[in-house]
Amino acid sequence: xxxxxxxxxxxLQDAVQRLVEREYSFAHRRRYAAEPNGWSRKLWAQxxxxxxxxxxxxxxxxxxxxxxxxxxxxxxxxxxxxPLDPWLPTLVLGAAALRRAAPPLQARWVPRIATxxxxxxxxxxxxxxVVADGEGWRLDGRIAHVLHGDSADxxxxxxxxxxxxxxxxxxxxxxxxxxHATRTHDGRRMATLHFDTVQAQAADVIAPPGEAAALIESxxxxxxxxxxxxxxxLMQWLLDxxxxxxxxxxxxxxxxxxxxxxxxxxxxxLMALELARGMAHYAxxxxxxxxxxxxxxxLAAVKLQLTQALRFVAEQAVQLHGGIGVTEExxxxxxxxRAIVMAAEFGRYDEHLALFAQRGGFIEAAA
Amino acid sequence: xxxxxxxxxxxxxxxxxxxIDAELxxxxxxxxxxxxxxxxAEVVKWQRSLAKRGWATPSWxxxxxxxxxxxxxxxxFLDALHQAPAPEPLSFNVNMIGPLLIAFxxxxxxxxxxxxxxxxxxxxxxxxxxxxxxxxxxALKTRARRASDAQGEHYIVDGQKIWQGMAQHADWMxxxxxxDASAKPQAGITLLLIDMRSPGVTxxxxxxxxxxxxxxxxxxxxxxxPVECRVGDENAGWAMxxxxxxxxxxxxxxxxxxxxxxxxxxxxxxxxxxxxxxxSGSLADEPRFRERAALIExxxxxxxxxxxxxxxxxxxxxxxxxKVKGTELRQAASALLLDAAGPRAWAAADEFDDEAxxxxxxxxxxxxxxxxxxxxxxxxxxKNILAKAxxxx
Numbered sequence: 044x045x046x047x048x049x050x051x052x053x054x055l056q057d058a059v060q061r062l063v064e065r066e067y068s069f070a071h072r073r074r075y076a077a078e079p080n081g082w083s084r085k086l087w088a089q090x091x092x093x094x095x096x097x098x099x100x101x102x103x104x105x106x107x108x109x110x111x112x113x114x115x116x117x118x119x120x121x122x123x124x125x126p127l128d129p130w131l132p133t134l135v136l137g138a139a140a141l142r143r144a145a146p147p148l149q150a151r152w153v154p155r156i157a158t159x160x161x162x163x164x165x166x167x168x169x170x171x172x173v174v175a176d177g178e179g180w181r182l183d184g185r186i187a188h189v190l191h192g193d194s195a196d197x198x199x200x201x202x203x204x205x206x207x208x209x210x211x212x213x214x215x216x217x218x219x220x221x222x223h224a225t226r227t228h229d230g231r232r233m234a235t236l237h238f239d240t241v242q243a244q245a246a247d248v249i250a251p252p253g254e255a256a257a258l259i260e261s262x263x264x265x266x267x268x269x270x271x272x273x274x275x276x277l278m279q280w281l282l283d284x285x286x287x288x289x290x291x292x293x294x295x296x297x298x299x300x301x302x303x304x305x306x307x308x309x310x311x312x313l314m315a316l317e318l319a320r321g322m323a324h325y326a327x328x329x330x331x332x333x334x335x336x337x338x339x340x341x342l343a344a345v346k347l348q349l350t351q352a353l354r355f356v357a358e359q360a361v362q363l364h365g366g367i368g369v370t371e372e373x374x375x376x377x378x379x380x381r382a383i384v385m386a387a388e389f390g391r392y393d394e395h396l397a398l399f400a401q402r403g404g405f406i407e408a409a410a
Numbered sequence: 411x412x413x414x415x416x417x418x419x420x421x422x423x424x425x426x427x428x429x430i431d432a433e434l435x436x437x438x439x440x441x442x443x444x445x446x447x448x449x450x451a452e453v454v455k456w457q458r459s460l461a462k463r464g465w466a467t468p469s470w471x472x473x474x475x476x477x478x479x480x481x482x483x484x485x486x487f488l489d490a491l492h493q494a495p496a497p498e499p500l501s502f503n504v505n506m507i508g509p510l511l512i513a514f515x516x517x518x519x520x521x522x523x524x525x526x527x528x529x530x531x532x533x534x535x536x537x538x539x540x541x542x543x544x545x546x547x548x549a550l551k552t553r554a555r556r557a558s559d560a561q562g563e564h565y566i567v568d569g570q571k572i573w574q575g576m577a578q579h580a581d582w583m584x585x586x587x588x589x590d591a592s593a594k595p596q597a598g599i600t601l602l603l604i605d606m607r608s609p610g611v612t613x614x615x616x617x618x619x620x621x622x623x624x625x626x627x628x629x630x631x632x633x634x635x636p637v638e639c640r641v642g643d644e645n646a647g648w649a650m651x652x653x654x655x656x657x658x659x660x661x662x663x664x665x666x667x668x669x670x671x672x673x674x675x676x677x678x679x680x681x682x683x684x685x686x687x688x689x690s691g692s693l694a695d696e697p698r699f700r701e702r703a704a705l706i707e708x709x710x711x712x713x714x715x716x717x718x719x720x721x722x723x724x725x726x727x728x729x730x731x732x733k734v735k736g737t738e739l740r741q742a743a744s745a746l747l748l749d750a751a752g753p754r755a756w757a758a759a760d761e762f763d764d765e766a767x768x769x770x771x772x773x774x775x776x777x778x779x780x781x782x783x784x785x786x787x788x789x790x791x792x793k794n795i796l797a798k799a800x801x802x803x
Binding site (some may be wrong): 306405407 | 414
């Protein structure tokens with residue numbers, strides 16, 4: 044397994060890091076949060092100019108045909124920014140969902156996503172039912188906790204049919220579809236989507252009831268891998284910020300960095316980060332693994348390890364900043380709030396643990 | 411997981427496994443699987459099997475008999491040994507004094523000692539720690555005074571060492587001694603090779619909590635050491651040991667050993683009735699047992715990836731993470747096994763009682779492993795290193 048970046052990936056990393064430095068500072072973040080959407084369309088347009096939203100979509104449709112490793116590079120570089128804009132669903136989940144969709148369906152959505160005109164949200168949760176309705180489908184129900192659901196132009200919706208789950212892509216402006224927005228603790232917005240006799244065309248179906256389970260799983264797994272990369276970037280920033288603080292904060296006649304307990308705590312943060320780094324990479328590698336059991340086990344393990352590592356690093360970053368760490372004004376505490384949301388995306392910690400353990404983990408009993 | 415390694419790597423791994431299956435005495439393999447103590451003869455025999463195959467010294471340069479493996483192959487080799495399980499090549503010989511002599515020994519010293527090191531004709535002990543010099547090794551006080559007589563230039567060594575692993579089997583001990591008490595502590599240290607049959611050398615067993623004789627005290631009472639047995643220059647010993655500490659971090663996390671402990675825990679758990687009632691099967695079926703194992707397995711996977719990342723690059727202070735987490739996870743795995751056994755783990759047995767129930771080694775392996783986070787640079791010292799060398803604190 045090769046852990047280093049190739050030249051193209053290095054250039055991509057530089058480009059995103061420069062964008063983050065210039066446009067994603069903590070001060071910027073407050074201004075973006077005050078915008079109508081809670082994030083900046085103008086910034087999104089800038090990011091689109093360097094091709095970011097298009098990165099993973101098929102080249103034939105206006106995308107750049109990038110890989111899971113390219114996604115990892117971008118998400119990791121975005122980590123320190125704690126971005127408010129819909130990167131995960133637009134950059135990663137949409138591309139995963141539409142990857143093998145029929146070309147006409149791709150042609151209706153991908154070009155406008157790739158140019159940055161449309162952004163996505165991922166709506167999953169079992170609360171929306173779908174039944175056949177003539178040539179098309181009818182959706183009814185409710186899906187809660189849809190991040191960016193309030194401002195998305197298009198929604199990836201998984202709905203439950205009699206034969207099993209289905210996956211749709213729908214315009215957010217739809218008769219019968221209402222969205223109730225709420226602020227989340229980490230500065231973003233989410234929505235509860237209400238489906239009241241929402242009509243979907245046959246052409247909006249990415250995968251019909253009974254044929255979408257594997258696809259939905261692969262989208263979630265792509266999401267987990269992307270979150271893992273984002274978490275690594277965020278943890279690196281949390282650690283760097285904390286180490287810098289330890290070196291400058293003066294108490295008892297000198298920098299607090301000289302206290303061994305704090306040195307050891309920082310070393311423990313480093314250990315959690317370094318373990319997570321390899322796992323994020325491994326997740327990207329395993330997204331293409333054909334054996335769904337081993338792929339599922341690895342992605343579950345990645346979710347577990349990243350969640351635990353990020354919680355530890357974020358909590359300790361706050362702890363080591365002392366009083367200022369628990370203020371709204373200081374960026375460090377926002378990492379902890381971001382961690383709250385990231386921990387529960389694509390399944391709770393205990394859900395993944397139960398399933399991973401039930402399947403026997405990685406190691407078999409000795410003969 | 412297949413994706414971690416190339417087809418070539420996997421073929422190499424298969425070759426190693428086939429060798430182990432063909433050459434390792436099944437009784438020795440079973441003993442190790444049950445965490446029983448091996449005899450000196452068993453360790454020597456295996457090392458010689460490896461040596462015959464050219465595999466006894468994986469990290470040595472080809473010029474000195476190494477097999478010319480890359481870092482991944484060295485890792486896969488050691489991992490295969492850990493998972494078989496099979497004994498590692500003797501660490502004191504192959505990872506310590508061998509590389510020291512290769513780097514700093516004279517041609518005469520290399521010729522005299524290296525083949526015997528590789529073939530375990532000489533069993534070596536590490537004479538570093540002292541009662542007053544553990545983590546603070548530079549505080550060592552064992553004194554070596556230069557002298558001369560009809561037989562030639564030599565040192566007279568007086569002092570005491572402690573924690574010498576397997577010194578009861580040792581033919582030689584590579585020893586750090588103080589040759590200049592007036593200099594700064596690190597600047598007055600010399601490396602001597604001491605023949606354990608020399609008059610004045612006394613080895614005293616220390617029995618550890620596991621009931622085993624694995625470490626010793628070594629008393630040095632006017633021991634005569636010929637000057638030809640000095641490695642490198644006088645007072646240049648400290649720098650050499652730092653090179654040794656930076657050397658060869660392959661397999662240091664001993665991930666395969668943790669995996670074996672978990673595998674043993676799961677096998678044992680399958681024989682323990684579930685406390686959820688007869689209908690619920692065994693402990694192995696209980697979610698809380700599986701989840702406890704799962705958490706260790708997840709960390710082990712992450713650690714293995716870190717190990718692989720660090721394999722190929724230059725010496726990296728992050729290697730300390732491998733030691734800290736490697737020992738922490740082995741300890742966690744041994745605790746999983748211990749807790750699965752319950753009162754079955756209470757019975758103790760003599761170290762070399764091969765007829766004793768395998769259950770008697772469960773608490774022994776847990777207790778043995780408590781030392782793993784203390785020796786080789788304690789966890790606390792490793793964290794100091796990480797904070798300083800990686801984070802600049």
